[in-house]
Amino acid sequence: MKKSILLILSILSFFISCSNSVTEKVIDNSQLLIPSNTENIKKIVSKEDKIILYITGSSGYIEFSTGDKISFSNLYDKTLRTEIVNNKELDFLYIPLKPFLVITYDDCPESDYSVYTNVHKLYSPVVPAELGLNIGSHALSIDKLKEMVSNGFEIVNHGYSHNRLETVALQKAVKKGEQNIHGWFVHTFLNKAEILIGNDEYKIVSHSSDSEGQYFIVDKPFSKDYEVGTNICLQRKFLENELFGQVENAEKELGTKILNFTYPYTVSDERTRKLINTKYKSSRAYNGLQFNNSKNLTNPGFNFFPFENRYQLNSASFDTDYSEKEIEQLLKVGGGYNAMIILFTHTWDKRFSEKKIKFIIDTANKIGIEISTRSKIWEYYELF
Ligand SMILES: [Zn+2]
Incomplete structure (x- = not known):
């Protein structure tokens, strides 16, 4: 399915490249066309010099001539543009792109539960987050983990014993x-x-x-x-034990699937990523201050549909990298891009504060960014 998505994005980018165009058609950038075999199927039809998009959820269709210039601000891949010219017909779903924020706590110390009760539980519904669990060694009890899971928290694997995975x-x-x-x-x-x-x-x-x-x-x-x-x-x-050890038992005990991974120290190598790919839907890496060594707010923790970097997702540390003011700017910029923003922290870290996590939740709510977890976001975009 992923390839077809790219084809559709590419078909649009192909027409963007026809710069000697006469007319300009603007596609609402909150709309996303996803190929599908479901009953919501609509068509993209290429007929001689015309491309017609039939969109589920909208009453009509959009017709383009090959000379049209299309503005589509959420195109992230423009590499397949020649392949699609010969494609006569593709099915797709209409799904709006929207911004998401993933808040994630690593290592599962007792303090994660305090933050859950002192902050996340104060909201109705409970604001979800991800918990990076070291399956072989964690301080949180199964009962506490289960309570958090039942309120929307997602358990992700953070390595059996938190050993480095990179050569x-x-x-x-x-x-x-x-x-x-x-x-x-x-x-x-x-x-x-x-x-x-x-x-x-x-x-x-x-x-x-x-x-x-x-x-x-x-x-x-x-x-x-x-x-x-x-x-x-x-x-x-x-x-292999660091990546998969005891996962099935943990899933049974917790009554939830563990579908996503977070690299200890946020680092991996190709051998590790190949293995991760066999079970997990994604894994989280880092692209905050340590890498660019400056407070460059152009791309910290931002990930864009169709999430080609799913095994090296960008994330930034909100307690150590950015002030409240910078976080607010970051959320505004990422929200404007309809990005999936991942912010992580360690509640055991002296620099962590509950006040800041409250600020982040309130700011995201104010801007209209949905706070979610990776599994829910993959479901939303039908990326399973
Ligand atoms: Zn860790």
Whole structure:
């Protein structure tokens, strides 16, 4: 279905490109044409030099000549424009694009429940959010999680034990017989993590630090020298457990499906994303201040239909990255784009405040941005 959506978006962009046009037709940018086989089917028909769009929910049709210029401000993909010219007929649904805000809490400490009772529950209906659950280790009880789920919260998998999933490169060469690895990343590999250094298997047994900084210790002396740049990653089985371990049990216990993922430390690599793709509908990464190092409000945490980046969704941290005033600006800009805005936080962080989360909810409500969760948004756009 996704391909057909692109085809429709592309058919429109094709006509935008016909700049020597005579007339200009404007499509309301709150409208979105989604191909479908449901009973709401309408048609897009290409007849000689005319394109006719029949839209469910509207009484008539829009007719374009190939010379028309079409303004459609929500086009995000213009790459398939030649393919669609030969397409005579496509079915589509009419669904309005609209802005969404996803509020998301990671790691499931007890304080997530306090924020739920002190803020989210004060609204009627309860304002939903996502909870990034470390399935193998979380502080919240099943009863509390179930209560939150029954009020619209979505549980997303945040990794079985919150171990780093992305491959890193060795920063300092090590010698055969040694057992310690130094580096900025060592705290992101947990005790008991089964890792590969190059092609060799080791298990992390403890962490410590010395004058050179933090290091982890592996279970046996290195079998050879490893140069700077040697890859360090999780062994396949250990990685799979981080992504899928105990998920089915958790789903049964919580009475809900776990359909989306959030990368620990917001990082991933291609191997991880390929595996994630086999079960989950999406995964969340980051595009806030750490990457551009400036308060660039053009695209923080914004994701656009048809969500081509579903396995690296943009998100920004609202407690550490932005002031209230900046958040307000961010919501206004993202709302104007009909973006899915993802803002995350850690309620255990000293910089988190309940006042700010209230401000975010009230501002989103004022602007008319629907606060939702990923699964609900995929449902809305029929992206399952
Ligand atoms: Zn986390």
